[in-house]
Amino acid sequence: MDDRLSKGEIRKDAVQEIVGAGASAVGEVTSIITTAVKDVANAIGGFATDVFEIRDGARRASRRLHEDEDDQ
Template identity: 85%
Template sequence: MDDRLSKAEIRKDTVQEIVGAGASTVGEVTSIITTAVRDVANAIGGLATDLFEIRDGARRASQHLDDQPDDR
């Protein structure tokens, strides 16, 4: 029995490997992008939280100042 592969089978195997490698790469890139988008969203959310806390602190400080008698 002849165990050699035909040219058609060699081409099929080559195409199969190329498609598999391409799919793997697309999956890796998609995962990287998904993680980056999540990290950016979390960073922006953290900034927004900080801004709300700063605004509230400034509002309380201003209100505290307004409640103090004017000693000038």
Template identity: 65%
Template sequence: MKEQLSRTEIGKDVLQESVEAVASTVGQVTNIITTAVKDVATAIGGLATDVFEIADGARKANEDFDEFDDLDVPADVPADVATPDEAE
């Protein structure tokens, strides 16, 4: 004998499948957005690290330059010829 479903039961099944499909899609989109936000945060953090390293390198280079600038190099020696080893 053929089992018949009532209109109410068919409607309930359609609604259930629809809600499940929407929930699955929302979950997938949420996962995509979460991953994207994480990736952006990682990239910005990497950029910040690079900026700090560049600033630190520039500070150290300026300190080295200031130390070299303080050396007593005779006036007749061009600056591009004198090195810290030669000036000692």
């Protein structure tokens, strides 16, 4: 009994491994990109929250200044 693989089987196995490795690499890159997009969105959201808080603080300070000026 001859247990050697034919050239066709060897090529098929090589192609199968290449496709599997490619799919794995694409999956890893996709995961990296997905995480990066999420992190950027969170950073922008945090910055927007800071801007709103600063704007509200400036409005309150401006109101207090005008109230103090009206009291004098």
